[in-house]
Amino acid sequence: MGNVDYKKKYMELRSVLMNVIDQVYRAGYQQGSKDAQVDSLMQQNQQLMAQMSGMMGGMMGGEPRVEEEGGPMAPEDQAGQFMDSAADAHEQQGTSELEQGIAELESELSKKEADKEHTANLLAAINRSLGKLKEAQELKKSAAHIKKMREANKRVQTLSIGYKHNLSKTHKKAVNKQQEIVEKILKKWESESQDAATEILGIVQKEGKAE
């Protein structure tokens, strides 16, 4: 037990951690570029739709749907899913190895009095590494949340088809005007309420009831 090279062990664990962080970073980068591609495709699609609706000359209906629900998964989505699961596996492995290392170190720490300070430093370093790994896991969780938000956004876009195609220009203008009315009223309220508050304070002060 006395011949265990803690430094070497620490370096090994650190390299595992670096690998995992690298994997997660690359997975995130690829996801980002994939999102950019999807966004540009959607923009092209919208432009095409606008052109088509212009050609239809205001006719009602007939436009193709922008989104298809429940279709087969696109290859890049499959690749993304594979990347995610690979990153998951590495992360899990890294975490368990680190935790195992910490357990070993803790047992050593209780046995050997001479190297106590050295071992304690190593233990702190490994704990820091574990913290970083956990941070990486949190990042992955955030990425999953973003995915969910994207799915919700897709649903909104599907339901917005009715607004795009079934509502006439007059209706849309009226909806916008309604929003403008509310915004203008609230803006007016802000200035009017400030003035009223100042005036009320003046009335109270004139009565000699306030400082």
Next chain:
Amino acid sequence: MKGLSSAARARIEATLGKMFDNIAYDLLGYIPGPGKRIIFSAKKPSYSLLNLFLESLGNRPPSDSERDYAKSLVQNAANYVTSLRDRTKASVSEAVESYIQDQSSKGKKASAAMINDIVMRELNKARSRLQMIAEAEGTKVRNGAVSAEIERVSKGLGIQDPSVYFVVIKDNKTCKYCLKNHFLNDRVTPKVMKLSEVKKTYLTTQERKDGLCSIAGQHPHCRCSMVFLAPGFGFENGVMKWIGYGHDEYARQKMMS
């Protein structure tokens, strides 16, 4: 227990009254009060509920009955604003007076900053109610004008009870009742109903749960728009399109359910 004098209280209420008059003029196009009349004009203020009514009609001159209908809609909104004005007057003066009395019983003078905070807190409560009134009454006026237009068009087509549906304005906070009551179960095809089935007043919670629809929308902040569905038209993937002569989407949906 020394509070405000009745004259000071009256001045506070007058200040709030003046503030509400300015707001009401912008929202309603007139200042509500005894003997005040709603003047039908497309001029100033250009962003009032009356203008919204005209905009929803497609800016065509309204008929006499449509003018009366618009006036009744605006009068309703005016009643809500007047009620909010009186409530705010009471709550602000009560809150200020109670604070002054409290401080006076402790032998202290009221702090100016605290009075300002109290007034702003009460006014902020009124602000959110005003927003609700402006949004809800706006929806009612907009869809009210649309229903008047639908009645006019369907009369011309010889349709006694026209079919209508609601277009749902989407954002990330679209409510479940808008989805449930304005769409079929697929959440894509709009639910078609007869104009006579659409209520002209606000829905109660029970009515909303029962699946009823109103020109005022499903809830106070609802922005869904009512649209006419002409005979022969139906939906394909949520988009209105020509199906064929004799097609009755209302009857089709009733048969399906």
